[in-house]
Amino acid sequence: MPFDQRFQNLLRDYGGAPKRWPVGWRLLWRLVLCHQADLARQLASxxxxxxxxxxxxxxLPELAISDDFQARLMAVTSRRQVQPVSNRWQVSAWGMGMTTALASVMLGFLLGAGGLLAPLDNPDGFEFDSDATYEVSDWLSEDAE
Incomplete structure (x- = not known):
């Protein structure tokens, strides 16, 4: 790109005030403009x-916001913002995975701890079995054999 085209782009993007220009241009602008009269005229323009x-x-006159308009704006911002219904019931993949994992843990706990609970038909004759031989674990070990 020719140098004069770059300078025109600089003026278009940053304006005529050298303090807004990139650092490289700020350092070189006086030197460049001393040798390029056309570019100096463009800068002056x-x-x-x-x-x-x-x-x-x-x-231009300064814009004044009426009290009525300010009150309407405050009424809009003070209203409760409601999310669309469709967003409330969407569950992420992470949430579904976590729900499935927790359900699995609960099911495993309930099946494994079934021997800790008193049977409904004879709650008075229940004895706590602490040797960890529960009905489910016995049943699983029979299938493995």
Whole structure:
């Protein structure tokens, strides 16, 4: 890209104030403009346009927000924001996996600890068996043989 095209892009992107330019251009701009009269004219033109734009902007009346408009804005922001119904019931894959794992743990605990619970037909004759030979583990060991 030719140097003058890069300078035009610099003026377009950063404007005519060298303090807004990238560091490399800020260091070289005086040297470049001393040797390139055309680029110096472009810079002066960009700076004049910016001054004119600044004067136009300062001449504009300041916008005032009415009390009624401020009250309407406050009413909108103070309302409770409700999420769509479809988002409430969506469950992520991680959530489904965690639910399945916890259900498996609970089922395993209930099946394994079944020997700790008193039978419903004879709760008075129940004795706690602490040798870890429960009905489920016996049943599993018979299938393995």
């Amino acid at each position: 960009a700076q004049a346009e910016e001054r004119q734009l600044g004067q136009m902007m300062s001449a």
